[in-house]
Amino acid sequence: MRGLLLLPFLTFLGIFFYLPFTLLVYYSFTDREGRFTFENYIEIFRNPSYLDTVAYSLLVSLLVIALTLVAALPAAVYVAVFANSWERAVLLVAFITPFWIDFLIRAWAMKNILYFFDIREGFLAMILGLVYDFLPYMFLPIYLALSRAPENMISAARVLGAGWWTVISQVLLPYALPGIFAGAVLVGLLSFAEFVIPSLLGGTSGFTVGALVYTLILKGDQWGVGSALSVLVTLLTLAAVILLGRQIKGGGA
Amino acid sequence: MRGLLRAYTFVLMALLYLPVAFMIVNSFNEDPFMEGFRGPSLRWFELALRDVQAAVGYFNSFTVALASGLLSVSLAFLAAYAVGNRRVTLFDALAYPPIVIPEIAEAVALFMMFHTVGAEMGWLTVMIGHTAFNVAFAYVTLRATGVRFENLENAARTLGAGGLRTFKDVVLPLAFPGVVVAIAITFLLSFTNFIKTLFTTGPGFYTLPLLIWNRAKRPGVEEFTYPNALNALFVPLVLISLSIAIAYTVYVMSKRKE
Amino acid sequence: MRGVSLVVRRGRITVVLGPSGCGKTTLLKIIAGLVEPDEGKVLFDGKDYTRVPPEKRGIGMVFQDLALFPHMSVYDNVAFGLRVRGVKEEEVRSRVREALELVGLDPTMYASRKIEELSGGEQQRVALARSLVIEPNVLLLDEPMAHLDYKIKQRLLGEIRRLQRLLGITTVYVTHDQAEAMSIADEVVVMSNGVVLQHGPQREVYERPLSLDVASFFGEANLLEAKFAGIEGEGLVAIRPEDIEINPEEELDVVYEGVVEDLVFQGPLIRVDVRVNGNQLKVLVGRREFYKLGVGVGSKVRLGWKISDVKGAKAAR
Missing domain, CATH: 3.40.50.300 (P-loop containing nucleotide triphosphate hydrolases)
Known part of the structure; x- marks a missing residue:
């Protein structure tokens, strides 16, 4: 009886999620004639234009990680440690809400403010757009990590005579670290594969892995390399999620 | 220290919503371009009302989103009900990947499958593409808001209510708000979805985000593609998004606390 | 189960x-x-x-x-x-x-x-x-x-x-x-x-x-090591705090000497903790009776009880 209720859900996911991914893997290992090959993967690392795009995207990701971290960390500390319950509720809702708003909308909104300050499509606009969009993905894991710390921890440390620097380095940072790590992985992966913001705000600097996949599949009819890239991104994500899942389980979430 | 952090946090929060505010202001901008403000005007909204393509886009987005919301929540409800309060590591491991895998990879995979089987790309493929993500998301939402109330169901049973009666009088009324919230959020995610739609649509079928995207790629070619005309099309999308997203966040957070 | x-x-x-x-x-x-x-x-x-x-x-x-x-x-x-x-x-x-x-x-x-x-x-x-x-x-x-x-x-x-x-x-x-x-x-x-x-x-x-476990789940009990006549080895027995008398006037089956370590005022009853040969025994005394005894922390006292009040002898191995 119970199994029967699970069936429609599993069938749907099977046909429209797991089957497509199986096919994706299949195409990544075959050439145009349907013969088995590693060529698509080798091509990514051999062809300088692909390799450049991957390296460029990595660089962009690292930059976005660093900037989101700097921007989100103080806010996460405030909300998790200092805010009273009323402030915390409001701020949490405010920082979580953007999660559910599509990137196209947020990227376009960002464009409005960038143009107002006369920042046109290009590297700076793209980075600002990415930081704006991924800020909540850095904020939330750090907040969650910090909120696991015992409630009166900071007061206790201060009563025991710790100065602010000691509180930050000895008390807050150890708790925040798993969250920072999780946020960095999330933001890195998402901005690595992101496509809308680079295309809309990046101008000539917007050719990242996401844009490359889009071009290969929809414009260039290059299914082999396109699917190989998608498979790599997927594997990276799954690996990161499993790694984070392990870590989070240790923390009891 | 505390005061400084507090000020920073609230400024950051304001910054998160500032772009949207600029967007709304610009939709009332007499000038067609975003660069400067040239007096208030309703011209872009008047234009939007005459915009047949936009109306078609809104309509298509709406029907796809409604179907996807209802379908995904129905499937997810059955699954969440069957799972109940138990730990189902294997099942969860199958249900969560659609949420975490980058959307573009999922979009590419669906694109390839639909092409391989020679499906006619359009409303149905777009709706299915959205649902493949939504169904997992609805499942997670319903697990959080709750569709099983073991103790209350037990109480109803000992008071003499059979399985069906318990479902109708206890489970349904208590799960109902969560179900509504799940439908609303999956509706929203589908209504505003862009990437998945881009890869799963076919010639002649477009949703509102696709239409805006295409117009944004050739700004100022005609009146409809002026940036501030696009802002006016975005405004209802933003307002719908914000209201559903806030309602969802507040509701799920209150449930988590319980 | x-x-x-x-x-x-x-x-x-x-x-x-x-x-x-x-x-x-x-x-x-x-x-x-x-x-x-x-x-x-x-x-x-x-x-x-x-x-x-x-x-x-x-x-x-x-x-x-x-x-x-x-x-x-x-x-x-x-x-x-x-x-x-x-x-x-x-x-x-x-x-x-x-x-x-x-x-x-x-x-x-x-x-x-x-x-x-x-x-x-x-x-x-x-x-x-x-x-x-x-x-x-x-x-x-x-x-x-x-x-x-x-x-x-x-x-x-x-x-x-x-x-x-x-x-x-x-x-x-x-x-x-x-x-x-x-x-x-x-x-x-x-x-x-x-x-x-x-x-x-x-x-x-x-x-x-029927056992020491029951004695201590249902009510309080002092556990004592004991030797049993006719049975090899040692076992534990239980005696309820209210069954112990302090400085008994009549002859009792078991009598020990000890020193009062602590007094815990519980309202109608006073709990007297007495150290006896390295064990601590808890004794419950009625309030009025306690005042009559006139003991304080450090007092030397005699403790006594009837053998028929000892519980859980069956648990002896």
Whole structure:
């Protein structure tokens, strides 16, 4: 009886999620004639234009990680440690809400403010757009990590005579670290594969892995390399999620 | 220290919503371009009302989103009900990947499958593409808001209510708000979805985000593609998004606390 | 849970007492039909109910978290069991009214209230009314007082006892709190690790515990090493704090000397902790009697008790 209720859900996911991914893997290992090959993967690392795009995207990701971290960390500390319950509720809702708003909308909104300050499509606009969009993905894991710390921890440390620097380095940072790590992985992966913001705000600097996949599949009819890239991104994500899942389980979430 | 952090946090929060505010202001901008403000005007909204393509886009987005919301929540409800309060590591491991895998990879995979089987790309493929993500998301939402109330169901049973009666009088009324919230959020995610739609649509079928995207790629070619005309099309999308997203966040957070 | 066999006596309150996780709630759920036993049977009046679903058993159950329906008013909660039985709305109204009055809630004040507006004690009463209104054959209570203040708990325990006497309903009450068990039980079942250690009338279990575990679960006990005449090796015996006399005037079977280490004022009773040969013994003395003794911390005292008051000698190996 119970199994029967699970069936429609599993069938749907099977046909429209797991089957497509199986096919994706299949195409990544075959050439145009349907013969088995590693060529698509080798091509990514051999062809300088692909390799450049991957390296460029990595660089962009690292930059976005660093900037989101700097921007989100103080806010996460405030909300998790200092805010009273009323402030915390409001701020949490405010920082979580953007999660559910599509990137196209947020990227376009960002464009409005960038143009107002006369920042046109290009590297700076793209980075600002990415930081704006991924800020909540850095904020939330750090907040969650910090909120696991015992409630009166900071007061206790201060009563025991710790100065602010000691509180930050000895008390807050150890708790925040798993969250920072999780946020960095999330933001890195998402901005690595992101496509809308680079295309809309990046101008000539917007050719990242996401844009490359889009071009290969929809414009260039290059299914082999396109699917190989998608498979790599997927594997990276799954690996990161499993790694984070392990870590989070240790923390009891 | 505390005061400084507090000020920073609230400024950051304001910054998160500032772009949207600029967007709304610009939709009332007499000038067609975003660069400067040239007096208030309703011209872009008047234009939007005459915009047949936009109306078609809104309509298509709406029907796809409604179907996807209802379908995904129905499937997810059955699954969440069957799972109940138990730990189902294997099942969860199958249900969560659609949420975490980058959307573009999922979009590419669906694109390839639909092409391989020679499906006619359009409303149905777009709706299915959205649902493949939504169904997992609805499942997670319903697990959080709750569709099983073991103790209350037990109480109803000992008071003499059979399985069906318990479902109708206890489970349904208590799960109902969560179900509504799940439908609303999956509706929203589908209504505003862009990437998945881009890869799963076919010639002649477009949703509102696709239409805006295409117009944004050739700004100022005609009146409809002026940036501030696009802002006016975005405004209802933003307002719908914000209201559903806030309602969802507040509701799920209150449930988590319980 | 294994080898548990329990016969509950009609018309009395049986308290199942044991530490958390000992299987007492599972036992209750098996009686209610909410958990199916892997093996074994559930009989009501000699009839096999093992396969009867919970809704057909005619039981009333009060759950640990009360499980009141949060989306219904007080009235609808109490009426639920009657409505699913197809009772006419007119009769429902009068019976809900009676049930609320029975548990001490004024129907005109409480009927339309929401559950979340009620205090813990009031919710408790609603839960009781809801399970009694269907006139169950058996009333099952699963740690229903777990979240209540001491005073309210005492009052409600008294009322449950009064209602049970009034209705003559067979009741099984599960708790880990021996004070609750003391104040409400006719019969006591002491459970541990899924096994029944002892089952009998309350006083019998207190006076003649079959093992040291029972002696210390149900009431306080000092554990002492002892040698037994005629049996090899040493064992432990238990002596209740109130059975020890300080500076006894009459001749007693066992007498030790010791030094008072601490005095704990408990109101009507004083607990005197005495160190005897490296063991600490707790002695309970009535307040007035204590003042007559005139001992303080550091006083040398003699302790004595009757051999017939020693419990749990059977546990000796």
